[in-house]
Amino acid sequence: MSDSRTALARAWREAESVVVLTGAGLSTPSGIPDFRSPGGRWERYRPVPLPEFLAHESARETYWRYKGETWQVICEAEPNPAHRALAELAAQDRIELLVTQNVDGLHERSGFPNERLVNIHGSDANVECMACHAREPRGPVQARWEAGEAVPRCACGGPWKPATISFGQSLVAADLERALEAARRCDLFVAVGTSLVVGPINQMLPVAQAGGAATAILTASETPYDDVADHRLADPVELALPAICTRVL
Numbered sequence: 001m002s003d004s005r006t007a008l009a010r011a012w013r014e015a016e017s018v019v020v021l022t023g024a025g026l027s028t029p030s031g032i033p034d035f036r037s038p039g040g041r042w043e044r045y046r047p048v049p050l051p052e053f054l055a056h057e058s059a060r061e062t063y064w065r066y067k068g069e070t071w072q073v074i075c076e077a078e079p080n081p082a083h084r085a086l087a088e089l090a091a092q093d094r095i096e097l098l099v100t101q102n103v104d105g106l107h108e109r110s111g112f113p114n115e116r117l118v119n120i121h122g123s124d125a126n127v128e129c130m131a132c133h134a135r136e137p138r139g140p141v142q143a144r145w146e147a148g149e150a151v152p153r154c155a156c157g158g159p160w161k162p163a164t165i166s167f168g169q170s171l172v173a174a175d176l177e178r179a180l181e182a183a184r185r186c187d188l189f190v191a192v193g194t195s196l197v198v199g200p201i202n203q204m205l206p207v208a209q210a211g212g213a214a215t216a217i218l219t220a221s222e223t224p225y226d227d228v229a230d231h232r233l234a235d236p237v238e239l240a241l242p243a244i245c246t247r248v249l
C-alpha cells in the first residue's frame with residue numbers, strides 16, 4: 001500500500017465527519033465516457049438550454065435524441081469497485097454525505113444509502129414534467145420515445161424531460177445548500193474523479209478548507225486545487241478507493 005493511500009486512510013479513520021464529492025472519473029471505469037473530455041459528446045452536440053427546450057418542439061426533439069444516445073450506455077453500465085467501496089464506507093457510517101455530479105444513477109445501484117446522497121446535477125434515471133414537475137422512472141417514457149412517438153408528454157400535457165439539470169436551469173437550491181453546509185462542517189473533504197472546474201459545486205473544497213477540514217483529491221486529471229490539498233492521489237480510483245476502504249474499516 002502506498003504511503004499516500006495509507007495517510008488518507010488514517011485521516012479518514014480519525015475524522016468524525018467525511019464528505020465526498022464525485023465526478024465523471026468515478027464512472028469512466030464503468031464504461032461511461034466523460035462527455036466533457038476532448039472528443040466527447042459536448043464537442044459534437046450543442047447542448048439544448050432549458051429556455052429553448054421549453055419554447056420549441058424541435059429543440060425538445062433534439063434534446064431527446066441527444067439524451068437517447070447515452071441512455072443505452074448508462075443502462076448497460078455497472079457500478080465499479082470504487083462505487084462499491086464508497087457504499088461500504090457509508091454503510092459503516094464513515095461518509096456523512098456524498099454529493100455527485102454524475103447523473104448515471106450508479107451510486108444508487110451500488111447500494112449507496114439514499115439519505116446520504118445528493119445528485120447535484122439531477123439524474124438520468126428519472127423524467128420530470130416541465131409543467132407540473134411530476135417525476136417518473138425514465139424507462140417506460142424512454143420506450144414511448146423510441147417507439148416513434150413524438151416528444152413524450154405527462155398526463156397533464158407538459159413535456160417530459162430527463163431529470164438532469166440542463167444548461168440555463170438552476171441547481172436545486174436546497175441540494176446546493178445541503179452540500180455546502182456539509183462541507184463547512186466536515187473534518188475531511190474528499191473529491192473523487194472530478195477535475196473541480198464545474199461551479200458552483202467545486203466551491204465545496206475551499207468551503208471545507210475554510211472550515212478547518214483536511215482535503216483530499218483522487219483523480220488522474222489536474223485540478224485548480226492540487227497545490228492546496230492535503231492529500232493528492234492520481235492512481236486509478238477503482239484501485240485506490242477499495243484499498244483505502246479496507247484500511248478505514
Ligand SMILES: [Zn+2]
Nearest residue numbers: 129132154156
Ligand atoms: Zn405534468
